[in-house]
Amino acid sequence: MTIRLKVNGKLHETDADPSTPLLYVLRGELELRGPKFGCGLGQCGACTVHIDERATFSCILPITSVAGRKITTVEGLLEDGRPNRLQQAFIDEQAAQCGYCIPGMIMRAQVLLNAKADPTDDEIRKHMRPNLCRCGTHAAIMRAVKRAASA
Structure with a gap:
């Protein structure tokens, strides 16, 4: 099953298991290093990303729940390649x-x-x-x- 993710304004497809946490796809497949694995339990916030402009812990969020939604990582906040x-x-x-x-x-x-x-x-x-x-x-x-x- 292919899942489409819109990350930092770009469309990506993944064949990862639907229950895979978003953080694993962001780091492992898309090679985005901003979100970090901290606790894996949604308790520390090192993995925080925006889902439809809301702060969300990506370590506990299965990718199926964010298919087609707007996902932004800290890299996506850059403005013309510079810090916002x-x-x-x-x-x-x-x-x-x-x-x-x-x-x-x-x-x-x-x-x-x-x-x-x-x-x-x-x-x-x-x-x-x-x-x-x-x-x-x-x-x-x-x-x-x-x-x-x-x-």
């Missing part, structure tokens, strides 16, 4: 220590900024809560989201 405003804010604020969680953090934050141009600190904290950073760079992540909102 939020990605650049993460760079400017040096929001990564190990960097493993950062693609997922960016994807979750982008959804917030798409919905609300100038979120409060409490709104940012609440929205970002599902994604974990084990290195403790939460303060820099907050600054990056605020910087992008004010840009």
Whole structure:
């Protein structure tokens, strides 16, 4: 069974088992390295992507549930091959220590900024809560989201 996926604006076909998690197809077949395998249980957020512009854990999402839907990874946020405003804010604020969680953090934050141009600190904290950073760079992540909102 061939499943069609629309990832970062391009159509792809996969013959992977329909129950295969989206993350495995993104990394293994499409060679997109932004989404990371963290926990495999939908608890850490390292695998966060956008499905129809909603932040979603791709490690627990079977590919059959996203066939024909709009899938965006952190690579898909680039603008003419350059970091978008939020990605650049993460760079400017040096929001990564190990960097493993950062693609997922960016994807979750982008959804917030798409919905609300100038979120409060409490709104940012609440929205970002599902994604974990084990290195403790939460303060820099907050600054990056605020910087992008004010840009």
